[in-house]
Amino acid sequence: MKLLSNKIRLQDTVKTHVMRLKVIFVLIIILGVFISCKKETSVEKPILKDETEPTKEVVVKSVLTAKEQASMSSEEIINRLQEGNENFVNNNLTQRDHSEQRRIAAIGQYPKAIVLSCVDSRVPVEDVFDLGIGDIFVARVAGNIENKEIIGSMEFATVVAGSKVVIVLGHTACGAVKHAIDNTDAASLGLDALQDLLNEIRPVVKSKEGVIANSKDESFTNHIIHQNVKKTIADIREKSPKMKEMEQNDILKIVGAVYNMKTGEVEFL
Known part of the structure; x- marks a missing residue:
């Protein structure tokens, strides 16, 4: 019985580690996407600004x-x-x-x-x-x-x-x-x-x-x-x-x- 109990605890531990790894993996993906979007936004903003900002008329x-x-x-x-x-x-x-x-x-x-x-x-x-x-x-x-x-x-x-x-x-x-x-x-x-x-x-x-x-x-x-x-x-x-x-x-x-x-x-x- 003791052996079985230890086996069950080991399986639970493994499952817990697997879940933690999955969560970490998902967080890494989300963070990567966020950083990528932020970089793209920072690059595109000046271009959009130059294209859309009206030229001031010389008086x-x-x-x-x-x-x-x-x-x-x-x-x-x-x-x-x-x-x-x-x-x-x-x-x-x-x-x-x-x-x-x-x-x-x-x-x-x-x-x-x-x-x-x-x-x-x-x-x-x-x-x-x-x-x-x-x-x-x-x-x-x-x-x-x-x-x-x-x-x-x-x-x-x-x-x-x-x-x-x-x-x-x-x-x-x-x-x-x-x-x-x-x-x-x-x-x-x-x-x-x-x-x-x-x-x-x-x-x-x-x-x-x-x-x-x-x-x-x-x-x-x-x-x-x-x-x-x-x-x-x-x-x-x-x-x-x-x-x-x-x-x-x-x-x-x-x-x-x-x-x-x-x-x-x-x-x-």
Whole structure:
């Protein structure tokens, strides 16, 4: 009996050891899996973070300086304006801190160009070229024509303030040009000043062979819009000998452009 009792105790002991070994084995497996997962997680986290974390947009706080203005050529300025227009067309305008720009620009201004635009509210000049505070001068008058005051403003911008490009910016669907084409009699309505303005545009309104001047003809109207821009450029050169001289000496460029109301694109002539 004693032998049997010892045998039973031995078997129990063996079973107990076997169970303990099984438990230890299971714990080792669980621990191994936990450590493996932890390592994988620590490796993957930076990758996931880089892939999912949004890139912070650069916000422009500075304004154009005298040194930057002096270093740019007329061609470079025009190229930058064209690139800015691409941003506008693609709805990718530069983010700017206008409060900071306003504070810095109060000290002085060094714009790279002056743009003569129509007064049309649908042509936001700075946005059209993706520009901010201190980047350009903007003069506006219906039909983007020149007059004594506009010429004076351009001479200030170029001769005095150092701008290297003058842009005459027309646009499609221009109301002033349309009224000039249709020979609207503004004076009969008591609008003598408006009549004078339309009279400035009318010299370029010449019917093509077989084409009657009519603002409803979009192709014809766009042709006159382009011709009006070219006339304004010629008038600027005639009425400002100093700017004409600067252009001849490659210090200044006087160029024309037309803004497409439908697409937002600017066509440089």
